[in-house]
Amino acid sequence: MSFAIPSAAPALRLARFSAEIRAAVERVLASGRLILGPEVESFEQNLAAYLGLPHCVGVASGTDALALALRALGIGTGDEVATVAMTAPATATAILSTGATPRFVDIDPRSRGMDPVALESAITHETAAIVPVHLHGSPAPIVEIMAIAERHGLAVVEDCAQACGAHINGRKLGSFGQAAAISFYPTKNLGAMGDGGAVVTHDAAIAERIRRFRFYGMNAAEEAVSWGTNSRLDEIQAAILSVLLPHLDAHNEERRQVARAYRVGLAELESGLPPDLPGAIYHHFAIAAPNRERLAQRLAEKGIGTRRHYSPGLHRHGAFADRSANLPETDLLAARTLSLPIQPEVVLGCSDRVIEAVRSCLS
Ligand SMILES: Cc1ncc(COP(=O)(O)O)c(C=O)c1O
Structure with a gap:
């Protein structure tokens, strides 16, 4: 069904920057470097700086960003991850893909984010991490959630898929937890012309693990030294995102x-x-x-x-x-x-x- 006023139209947003986007795509085509090259590196640096974080690793989607961040924190089979049920299925799919089990916590109707009181009473011996979701681009009560996480020694991966650029008193969402996941799905506020995602973090070791995980588990010498997969942000998407980020x-x-x-x-x-x-x-x-x-x-x-x-x-x-x-x-x-x-x-x-x-x- 086509609507006079559709719920979203990513093509209209891209059309606004059509000349710059075409130039960026041409630049990548001319370079012949299509995967993990200078466009990805420069976008990663610029997004990290924008969010006030030292590390950003581009990956293939927001779902992968969540899953790889959890894996980098050592989450896997036998662990429970507390999250909300009021979110996109991708949040729980990512948790399941690590071998862990999502445990759903109710929301606070005032913020529509995870209810800190419900979170505290849902924590068990199996709970290993928390994935709060900044739903609709609106901050979840992340300060309260971080205080609970610290009390219980739990890792936090913020689901910022919908919240790139949102903040609490000037501090960007994604900078509160040990790591955060961002999605560049085309309808997102910072949306690419295809799939893409990123993990941002304060922690150099987490960033280093994710760089390895996203490329077959290989180290800089191209030796596969750990679990890995193929989850790379490509040069064309990174070049387009660099046009849109400013x-x-x-x-x-x-x-x-x-x-x-x-x-x-x-x-x-x-x-x-x-x-x-x-x-x-x-x-x-x-x-x-x-x-x-x-x-x-x-x-x-x-x-x-x-x-x-x-x-x-x-x-x-x-x-x-x-x-x-x-x-x-x-x-x-x-x-x-x-x-x-x-x-x-x-x-x-x-x-x-x-x-x-x-x-x-x-x-
Ligand atoms: C809250 C939330 N988490 C995770 C994701 C997953 O992002 P992607 O579609 O890039 O895998 C989405 C995407 O819609 C989302 O809205």
């Missing part, structure tokens, strides 16, 4: 502008509006509406695309089913969540149409 803050600010308009226009939703945190970058603008299915249908009839990020919670997906999980806040939000178009190129000049349509459906 524009990320302006892009995120445009998303905040749309979010402000939605907050004013849809004030009647009250607690159904997403958390209003100054450092959020609005990867999604997810409202909570009791009549979600009818609202989505009516908006579709008016040419407005919406998505359900995320419904149902992961504890109800076959691959991760956790019958013992009692997650009332996750279930409540999952039944109501509906993401309105927020990408600036789609909706910056026409957020009024979305507001009017939602208001007329609600009344």
Whole structure:
């Protein structure tokens, strides 16, 4: 189904920078260096500097970034990793791929992120790590989560797939945990023209392990010395991301502008509006509406695309089913969540149409 106002349109964002992107792709083609070359190195350095971290390692996707970060921290078979069920399936897929088991913790409805109180009571002897998710580009209560992790001696890998550029009082998300995973999936705020991801970290040893893991487990002398896989960011994606990174803050600010308009226009939703945190970058603008299915249908009839990020919670997906999980806040939000178009190129000049349509459906 095609929409006048689609839920996202990455091609429109890329079109804004078409000349620069074409020049960057031409440069890579002319160089003949297509994998792990100067474009990846320079993008890694620039992204690390942007986030205020010393190390960044480009990999093939956000899912791989999470899985490789967990492996670099020694997480594997027999371990449990505490995370949330209100997230993309990729968060739990990555945990499972290491041999560990995801243990779902409920969210705090105020932040829609992991509830620190629920986290503390979910920790067992098997818990080895925590993966908080900065859902929709909005900070999870990471300061409280880090304090709990330190008390229990647990590693933290922040899932920043949706949160590149978001911050708490100026400190970028991704700089709180031992490592963080970022996704460059095309719809992301910093999205490539294909798949890509990165791990960022303060820890040189973690970065060094991930560089090895992403390239068959080989050291600098090309001897395979450990477990490894093939998970490389390619030169073309890195060159495109280097074009887009300097524009990320302006892009995120445009998303905040749309979010402000939605907050004013849809004030009647009250607690159904997403958390209003100054450092959020609005990867999604997810409202909570009791009549979600009818609202989505009516908006579709008016040419407005919406998505359900995320419904149902992961504890109800076959691959991760956790019958013992009692997650009332996750279930409540999952039944109501509906993401309105927020990408600036789609909706910056026409957020009024979305507001009017939602208001007329609600009344
Ligand atoms: C919260 C979250 N975690 C992880 C991922 C995985 O990223 P990728 O699709 O790049 O593997 C995504 C991507 O949608 C995501 O939204």
